[in-house]
Amino acid sequence: xSLKLTIIGSGSAVxxxxxxxxxxxxxxxxxxxxxxxxxxxxxxxxxxKVKFQRLQAIFISHLHGDHYLGLVGLLSSMSLLGxxxxxxIYGPSELEELLRIQFKVAAIHFNFELEFIHLEKDVDAxxxxxxxxxxxxxxxxxxxxxxxxxxxxxxxxxxxNPSKIEEHSLNLEEIxxxxxxxxxxxxxxxxxxxxxxxxxAKLVSxxxxxxxxxxxxxAEYVSGVDLLYHEATFLxxxxxxxxxxxxxxxxxxxxxxxxxxxxxLILGHFSARYKDGQEIEDEAKTIFMNTQAVNDxxxxxx
Amino acid sequence: xSLKLTIIGSGSAVxxxxxxxxxxxxxxxxxxxxxxxxxxxxxxxxxxKVKFQRLQAIFISHLHGDHYLGLVGLLSSMSLLGxxxxxxIYGPSELEELLRIQFKVAAIHFNFELEFIHLEKDVDAxxxxxxxxxxxxxxxxxxxxxxxxxxxxxxxxxxxNPSKIEEHSLNLEEIxxxxxxxxxxxxxxxxxxxxxxxxxAKLVSxxxxxxxxxxxxxAEYVSGVDLLYHEATFLxxxxxxxxxxxxxxxxxxxxxxxxxxxxxLILGHFSARYKDGQEIEDEAKTIFMNTQAVNDxxxxxx
Numbered sequence: 001x002s003l004k005l006t007i008i009g010s011g012s013a014v015x016x017x018x019x020x021x022x023x024x025x026x027x028x029x030x031x032x033x034x035x036x037x038x039x040x041x042x043x044x045x046x047x048x049k050v051k052f053q054r055l056q057a058i059f060i061s062h063l064h065g066d067h068y069l070g071l072v073g074l075l076s077s078m079s080l081l082g083x084x085x086x087x088x089i090y091g092p093s094e095l096e097e098l099l100r101i102q103f104k105v106a107a108i109h110f111n112f113e114l115e116f117i118h119l120e121k122d123v124d125a126x127x128x129x130x131x132x133x134x135x136x137x138x139x140x141x142x143x144x145x146x147x148x149x150x151x152x153x154x155x156x157x158x159x160x161n162p163s164k165i166e167e168h169s170l171n172l173e174e175i176x177x178x179x180x181x182x183x184x185x186x187x188x189x190x191x192x193x194x195x196x197x198x199x200x201a202k203l204v205s206x207x208x209x210x211x212x213x214x215x216x217x218x219a220e221y222v223s224g225v226d227l228l229y230h231e232a233t234f235l236x237x238x239x240x241x242x243x244x245x246x247x248x249x250x251x252x253x254x255x256x257x258x259x260x261x262x263x264x265l266i267l268g269h270f271s272a273r274y275k276d277g278q279e280i281e282d283e284a285k286t287i288f289m290n291t292q293a294v295n296d297x298x299x300x301x302x
Numbered sequence: 303x304s305l306k307l308t309i310i311g312s313g314s315a316v317x318x319x320x321x322x323x324x325x326x327x328x329x330x331x332x333x334x335x336x337x338x339x340x341x342x343x344x345x346x347x348x349x350x351k352v353k354f355q356r357l358q359a360i361f362i363s364h365l366h367g368d369h370y371l372g373l374v375g376l377l378s379s380m381s382l383l384g385x386x387x388x389x390x391i392y393g394p395s396e397l398e399e400l401l402r403i404q405f406k407v408a409a410i411h412f413n414f415e416l417e418f419i420h421l422e423k424d425v426d427a428x429x430x431x432x433x434x435x436x437x438x439x440x441x442x443x444x445x446x447x448x449x450x451x452x453x454x455x456x457x458x459x460x461x462x463n464p465s466k467i468e469e470h471s472l473n474l475e476e477i478x479x480x481x482x483x484x485x486x487x488x489x490x491x492x493x494x495x496x497x498x499x500x501x502x503a504k505l506v507s508x509x510x511x512x513x514x515x516x517x518x519x520x521a522e523y524v525s526g527v528d529l530l531y532h533e534a535t536f537l538x539x540x541x542x543x544x545x546x547x548x549x550x551x552x553x554x555x556x557x558x559x560x561x562x563x564x565x566x567l568i569l570g571h572f573s574a575r576y577k578d579g580q581e582i583e584d585e586a587k588t589i590f591m592n593t594q595a596v597n598d599x600x601x602x603x604x
Binding site: 017066092094105 | 382403
């Protein structure tokens with residue numbers, strides 16, 4: 001299982017020359033997803049050499065402009081450049097209406113199927129699933145309806161140890177049962193699953209927690225992920241601004257990472273009042289050491 | 303009278319690293335206008351050091367994404383950055399609805415007045431006027447409703463020649479009449495206006511013809527302007543593509559400039575199939591010599 005995350009835009013609210021607004025590209029074992037799509041994302045995707053025609057789904061966390069305004073332009077470009085492959089868009093229900101009006105006034109006709117999956121307000125649910133991964137949308141707390149997304153590798157079948165098959169002369173039925181995690185019960189013996197199988201490979205996971213004020217349940221939503229992206233719009237000294245705008249401080253993001261027992265914490269969505277992410281990173285590290293403030297173009301591989 | 307035009311984006315359809323999509327900034331004797339506002343315009347404005355809070359009006363020619371998708375982001379940024387000054391937006395009637403829906407879902411509240419002026423379909427009309435300039439919107443021929451804009455300095459009062467005032471002892475009433483262009487009729491003499499006034503200063507004008515297929519009436523709309531921006535999406539060898547997409551070739555743009563008797567022709571909106579604007583410029587020059595293919599950031603001063 002491979003996971004590669006590319007930070008397409010790491011800024012907040014207003015795009016600047018050095019930092020695009022929120023967007024991330026996730027290649028999760030050849031499933032290709034875009035998470036959020038602020039204004040200018042299509043250009044940033046080009047800059048970072050992401051082949052956007054290969055995207056299969058786009059997840060939009062909420063309808064603040066810096067998280068979705070690039071969508072109409074990206075979809076139009078996909079169409080102009082000849083896309084025929086279906087694309088799924090996960091987002092608030094109003095997003096579909098919003099996009100359809102714009103396609104109508106511009107008389108845009110797509111040569112590919114656009115599927116909309118509406119996220120339900122205040123609902124935590126698995127919204128995408130295939131044989132090997134699942135995507136969960138969970139409600140976070142922002143000024144308008146907003147969701148985070150958690151990407152998990154699914155629990156695999158057990159790997160049966162070949163030497164045990166030989167040793168115990170396991171038949172096909174028994175092997176399939178062991179793969180499903182069951183023990184083997186024979187008239188004269190009892191073979192425990194752990195004795196017959198190899199150790200499980202670690203399951204890979206990533207969570208994107210979008211724009212949110214601090215709330216303790218967030219740590220449950222992102223519990224145990226290898227990599228957590230959390231916004232850190234403010235430093236703790238501006239906690240009043242964070243509260244007023246329903247954003248988080250670096251310290252709060254680190255608290256979530258610590259309580260959730262995540263592997264690594266990456267931070268973005270910094271207020272333009274800070275020169276760079278260094279102060280933000282330093283503050284978070286005081287309670288969660290494995291933290292990194294991100295820049296556009298940064299890549300993370302698991 | 304001073305006119306300064308800055309090319310904010312000179313590309314077509316899909317923004318590229320080297321060329322933003324359509325937007326122009328016009329400072330016409332301290333009236334500050336934006337013409338079109340494709341995706342990424344707010345960043346391009348920053349790049350070219352345009353103080354966008356000082357804009358008083360934005361003119362949107364039509365609702366293809368590469369001409370208006372940057373508007374919500376730009377207005378949001380204006381609001382976030384503390385704008386209080388009224389802003390007027392001239393565009394197709396659907397534009398207001400489109401923007402208001404997006405402000406609503408994002409729960410954006412502006413601290414400044416947003417005035418929408420709807421352009422009437424197929425109507426050629428003066429849409430803005432003050433003491434010294436006028437702006438005319440004229441219908442062009444594209445796939446959807448689309449307008450060009452013509453910016454004219456208004457005819458001024460005559461300048462009365464001071465030596466003539468003395469020579470003929472003109473009284474105040476007579477001076478005001480002469481300023482309005484009238485002759486002076488006395489019992490014993492008849493003084494013609496031309497004898498009493500200085501030569502008129504040249505009136506400055508600019509026309510933006512937006513996205514359009516070639517049609518002969520365009521030359522009338524832009525007749526006599528000092529500077530004409532015309533799209534030249536294609537070379538004449540791709541005239542079939544121009545016809546099919548309702549765009550113009552370089553040769554057609556030059557024909558408009560020639561028939562309209564304009565001062566200088568500037569070309570943009572080049573299809574991404576051409577490496578740069580040189581071939582386009584060369585083709586247009588075969589029938590209109592004073593032609594320039596533009597790049598982002600180019601400035602024109604009159």
